Amino acid sequence: MEFVLGGIEALLAPVIGVINRVLWDYVLVYGLLAVGVYFTVRLGFLQVRRFPHMLRIVRPGTGGDASGISPFQALATSLASRVGTGNLAGVAIALGVGGPGALFWMWCTAAVGMATAYAESALAQLYKERDEDGQYRGGPAYYMARGLKNRWMGAAFALSLLLTYGAVFSSVHANAMAQALGAAFGFSQAMVATGLVALAAIIIFGGLRRIVRFAEWVVPFMSVGYLALALWVVVTNITQVPDVLTLVLRSAFGLDAAAGGVLGGITVAMLQGVKRGLYSNEAGMGSAPNIAAAATPMPHHPASQGLVQSLGVFIDTLLICSATGFVILLSGVLGGEGDGVLLTQRAMTVFFGEAGSYFVAVALFFFAFTTIIGNYSYAENNLLYLGGGRIGLLVLRLATLAVIVWGVYTKVQMVWDAADAAMAIMASINLVALVMLSGVVVKLTRDYDRQLDEGRSPEFRIADHPELGDGVDSTIWRRRGA
Template identity: 55%
Template sequence: MTAIVDFLNTVLWGYVLVWGLLGVGIFFTIRLGFIQIRHFAEYFRVIIGSNKTSSSGISPLQALTISLASRVGTGNLAGVAVAIYLGGPGAIFWMWIVALVGMATAYAESTLAQLYKVRNANSQYRGGPAFYMANGVGSRAMGYAFSICLILSFGLIFSAVQANSISQSMTAAFGIPGIWTGIVIAALAGIVIFGGIRSIARVAEKIVPAMAGVYILVALYVLVINITEVPGMLATIVGSAFGFEQATGGVTGGIMVALLNGVKRGLFSNEAGMGSAPNIAATAVPDPHHPSSQGLVQGLGVFIDTLVICTATALMILLSGAVDYGPEGAQGMVLTQNALSEHIGAAGPIFIAIAILFFAFTSIIGNYSYAESAMEFLGLGTAGPLAVLKLIALAMVIWGAVQPVATVFNFADASMAVMATINLVAIVILSGTVKQLTDDYFAQRKAGKEPLFRFKDHPRLDKGIDPTIWNRDVAAERR
């Protein structure tokens, strides 16, 4: 099994996704007129005051917090440390690039998820890449393949990844055995996920803003006390990315190693192009009532995740001097804990342990919510199959808590790569639809109107869309 996983990682990461992710991100950036730069303010405008909901879906703010719950986790703390250890400071620059172009990719995939969403038997919104592959691209086979990968990766493997990081940090900070950490986290996660997506939304809406805010405050403190070194460190990050700085220790291979690790860990963190966040984006009642508005919300999630939180972690690690590129050097969560201990003493490892507890816990429940959409697409969205998935997901939490970090990350890389490859093909095929929706949205903004999408006004989009979702009375939709 390990040999198969390693082969998939070599092919997909070495020859397909590194260039595919950057290429698709650049493609959408250009085709959408540098949307993430020209309309940067709009990414924030659509989330301010967006608390509209209905009996069919959750609010845009709840959708953002759930997607952030999934994004902001192991990748922001352990993943950044792994990227630096394996790729050097230059890997952080490539994480920035992935996020910058990824804001356009995330916008595209979540806009499509909104457009092609459906109502299930309980009149709840469901959607995501599998639905736009089947109804937009016209390939149910792609939808089936994507759904299976999504369930395996987000429903199962990524839960193990998050549990692994919680376990490591708790062992390092408090000496708690991994098995006990896994059991407790599984029990707490079970309480939430058995309550359904609305329960997950309520928990994420409260925890995510608080945990991100506290973490950023600690990072700002570290930057302030090291303010004279910050400009030089930023220059080192950029210089290392292009080989201008001398590579040290683990950075054998220079630019390509930095690029590979930056892209891999960047994608793992912000998920742009992976096809994960669109599953929760589709469940939201958009505000304004237009598919593009929810695409903008999820693009903002990429910005917050990588350009804010990952950068904060990277600077804390690099400014600490705690990185040892030798074979015995700390990596992952332990490196992040060691780095913060250099800045604030013995409280550092404890703070990181508590931070990852909340970050990774919310990732577990957020990741699971994505799998429900895939189950719906496969015709398994009823109580029985979902209960089985929930129990297996919780078992994976316990399994991940006692596994070596390398094993867990390798499985996560492989499943993520397969998912992302299928999704990238689909959104490129549907790029013309994304362009049409984007032009419509900003034309209405330019005319001083609140953007509103009506199916009947877009005769070219006549296949695979539920017209009752977009032609019904907007006021009634928001009640």
């Protein structure tokens, strides 16, 4: 097994390296921030002025619409994918490589990324359709084909998402779980792989409805529990928090860089912060819109589901990633032995003894396992877009289980490098589409704002927007009850 995997990794490593250097060093780090700033300014700082409204529209029901899932289920499923190893292992890697300042750039990525997440999910809602089972389907591939009339672009995105979420990302989470469970409980790789495959098979073979039911129960439990423990660490060490914040800001701007000068320190911190921030919150990547499109928005307007998914970025990065970052920096273990999730485990043991290591292992299991399930739902959606039938779904499900096994056994650096490359390709395609459709996003936002300002519950009717009619399913966006 190890010999075969070693040969595959030797062949793939140079290709992965070139993709990462070109896209990350010259395109995405600045492109993601630029697109986020662009939507933030053009939408009038929507993520700030509508933040209270976001909290009010995360609802459990569908208003009797059997074709969709609830806004709460859509948020929980997107968080299942967002809240994963990036929140535990990814933050630790960013701090280890980029220094404490990487946390600041993760915050910046999330702050402007909330606007990007809003834009892509609002578009996914607008251009969604019903599949043969009467269930809503949509996402970037759909708004590229329907909104931009560019089917090849939609197909390219769908293929890259299948690779990213159907393969590479699941291996990342399986790898992190194997490390954490092995370090805390002594589980062998074979034990971890067998257990993960058995549990994943039970859920993914049940389809989207079983996935969202699983997510809406597990995700709130795991997120609140982890945040409560991290908050306890912060409160009991509150006198050190100002020093930690100062360290983060100084490091972010290269003032504490040990080598490479000020510019070098800023570059490394920014690169790691943006990469790990995007990997965690997925804003602009084109992933969350796949589940956002499956929801029945309440209010019945594409913009409302965009706001719900914008809130998901806030929860993922500005709350959960920050919690991990503060625990690590307050513990004083940064710069010592271990990386990834092992560093987070060492930080927790400082405050909770050996129980801290166990807690991180259990938390990572829930975070990573739900992410694998959420990732599968995205991959399934894009396989169906490409025309995959029942046989295609069976192959995808079996491939997902096989990738879990590969992730358990492979080397951690190779896994993260492959994830970076796959994510970069997918995000690049999606960002181009978002900019090209930005005018549509603005129209949706103005319509939603106008109705809210008039004291009404917003409702989108395609008959009122004939300029958007081509490519939009009019049977979905007509007057409610009509």
